[in-house]
Amino acid sequence: xxxxxxxxxxxxxxxxxxxxxDVELTLGPGxxxxxxxxxxxxxxxLLRLLAGLESPESGFIRVGDDCWLDSERGIVLPTRLRRxxxxxxEHALFPHMTARQQLAFARRPETPSARxxxxxxxxxxAQLADRYPSALSGGQKxxxxxxxxxxxxxxxxxxxxxxxxxxxxxxxxxxxxxQTVREAGLADHAIVVTHDLPEARRLAERIVRLHRGRIFSxxxxxxxxxxxxxxxxxxxxxxxxxxxYS
Amino acid sequence: MLWLTARVxxxxxxxxxxxxLALGYALARxxxxxxxxxxxxxxxxxxxxxMATGFLLLMIFGRRGPLGEPLRExxxxxxxxxxxxxxxxxxxxxxxLVVKPVQSAFENIPKIYAEAARTLGKTExxxxxxxxxxxxxxxxxxxxxxxxxxSLGEVGMTLxxxxxxxxxxxxxxxDIYNAVINGEFxxxxxxxxxxxxxxxxxxxxxxxxxxxPLGW
Numbered sequence: 357x358x359x360x361x362x363x364x365x366x367x368x369x370x371x372x373x374x375x376x377x378d379v380e381l382t383l384g385p386g387x388x389x390x391x392x393x394x395x396x397x398x399x400x401x402l403l404r405l406l407a408g409l410e411s412p413e414s415g416f417i418r419v420g421d422d423c424w425l426d427s428e429r430g431i432v433l434p435t436r437l438r439r440x441x442x443x444x445x446e447h448a449l450f451p452h453m454t455a456r457q458q459l460a461f462a463r464r465p466e467t468p469s470a471r472x473x474x475x476x477x478x479x480x481x482a483q484l485a486d487r488y489p490s491a492l493s494g495g496q497k498x499x500x501x502x503x504x505x506x507x508x509x510x511x512x513x514x515x516x517x518x519x520x521x522x523x524x525x526x527x528x529x530x531x532x533x534x535q536t537v538r539e540a541g542l543a544d545h546a547i548v549v550t551h552d553l554p555e556a557r558r559l560a561e562r563i564v565r566l567h568r569g570r571i572f573s574x575x576x577x578x579x580x581x582x583x584x585x586x587x588x589x590x591x592x593x594x595x596x597x598x599x600x601y602s
Numbered sequence: 603m604l605w606l607t608a609r610v611x612x613x614x615x616x617x618x619x620x621x622x623l624a625l626g627y628a629l630a631r632x633x634x635x636x637x638x639x640x641x642x643x644x645x646x647x648x649x650x651x652x653m654a655t656g657f658l659l660l661m662i663f664g665r666r667g668p669l670g671e672p673l674r675e676x677x678x679x680x681x682x683x684x685x686x687x688x689x690x691x692x693x694x695x696x697x698x699l700v701v702k703p704v705q706s707a708f709e710n711i712p713k714i715y716a717e718a719a720r721t722l723g724k725t726e727x728x729x730x731x732x733x734x735x736x737x738x739x740x741x742x743x744x745x746x747x748x749x750x751x752x753s754l755g756e757v758g759m760t761l762x763x764x765x766x767x768x769x770x771x772x773x774x775x776x777d778i779y780n781a782v783i784n785g786e787f788x789x790x791x792x793x794x795x796x797x798x799x800x801x802x803x804x805x806x807x808x809x810x811x812x813x814x815p816l817g818w
Contacts (some may be wrong), residue, residue: 409717435720448718452736461732462722508722 357385357544358420360512364405364412368569370396377401377569383562388538388546390556390577393566399549400445402566403514406547407442408435419511419544441510441543445517447501449489455500456485462507472507479503479533495526499533506542513543517550527555534559604796607754607774609685614692614753618700618746621693623735626704647759648698656762659694663687663763687763688771695756696749700742707741708734740811747808751801 363380377398383389391399404410406417408424411432417424424433450458459472476482479499489497498518505513518534519527535558538546550556556563557577565573628634629641647655663670663681673679681687711734719729735742757775764771772780774793781790 407721409720435717436723436725438721439723440721442718442721444714444718446712446714448712448714450715450718450733450737452739461719461724464723504722 357541359384360387360417360419360545362406362415362417362425364402364415364417366401366405366410366412366415368396368398368401375568377405379566379569379571381564381571381574383545383547386541386544387562388548388560390560390563391547391549391566392551392553392556392563393572396568397566398569399566400516401569403442403516403547403549406512407440407514408433408438409442439509439511441505441508441513443498443501443505443513443515443518445520447489447497449497449501449504451489454486454488455481455492455503458489458500458504459507462504464509467507467509475503475507478506478536495522495530498522498526498530502533502537506537511544513537513546515546515548518548519550519552519555531555531558603772603774603777606685606688606772610688610692610773611750611754613689614696615746615750617689617693618696618749619742621697622700622704622742622745622749625697625701626708626738627730629701629705630708644701645698647694652695652756652758653762655694656691656759659690659759660762663690682763683765683767683771685771687765688760688773691756691759691763692753695759696753699748699752700745703741703745704738707738711737743811744808747804747811751804754797754801 360383361381363378365376365378368375368377375396375398379398379402381389391402393399401410405412405415412425412427414427416426416428423429423431424438425431450461453461455476456472459475460469463469463472473482476485479502481496481500481503484492484496489500492500498521502515502518515534519530522530534548537543538559546560548556548559550559553563560577563573563575563577564571625640625644629637629644631637650658660682661667663673665671665674665680665682670681673681679686681690715733715737716729719733724732755775756773757779760766760771760773760776761779764773764776766772766776766780774797778790778793778797781787781793
């Protein structure tokens, strides 16, 4: 596992005006981070920039020795090569694929197909593997979206309010599932957007709060008193080498 | 005549699949130069009288036309008064009926599907084949069925581009026209019933397709 270090800058436009997203963070190996903040703070935009679904005005993303983005050097790794597992708020499940087909589609060529059964088992959908998303409940869809993201063997898991639409019981079950994923080390890093503080503390080791595109507070999830604004200034060039992917 | 009609319908449908998908995809993407002109060109056969469209195509693809002459001289392709002319007529007549629903389907597929597929490491080509295409299956098949029905019943453009040459360019619809002109009403009725059965069958296919789950 390796560290994730990024700085991303972009103007966020809203109906009521605009603000500038400027966030720099370093995540240690295996670290899970919860991202909080009011609507328009830039949480989803940050995830989309990390995934390469949107382009920053400037910034860099470094995962270990690999460079995914360096605007100064003109390096932009396309989304498909970033090894991202993105769980969208709206699930984004393909309506024409069964649960198993969604995972098979996401599977990397070198991953054995038995892994799909393990993932379906993990998220409790082994019995529903042949169902289409339209025949699944909200909680089942969310679990399937997580399993699909994991099937791609991501280095970074990005979860955009994965539990927001669930009732309290399902939410609890999904939190337990995410904890299992975290303990199993199925992704090098994870960034979870959540509005719920107890949930953030349960899922992540660290909580970062955004406000108007800036980091408002940053600290360990277990000790809210010690959260403070970050003062990190990078001393080395953002990207030492260009990532080589096959 | 029936075999010729079937060949024209098959060739026209193959062209409709290729050009319907390509043009529908292109027209669904906003903000590029020439999009409006292409949209008008594709839609024109739907609103323009078939005889006038046929005449326009005859002027363009005729032996002395701006496209017909180079096609004949450089590639030996003679579109007018030949099987190719019939296919061109069927293709042009049915094209908007395929392109428009496909374009609309492309526009209505949530962008998030393609984004999700990108995060799963898929190329744009894989996204097109495995994510977008299955989701516009109903629109494509519906459009193809309508276009096939339209091209089977096409007379105006077929007359202009095919020339109504006995044994060479007389399709089923033209044969009905010829039979009526010659007073052979029984023959006209028989072919009409046959065409009615084929188009009725296509309508059943269309209805069944709309109820089936998405995908192939």
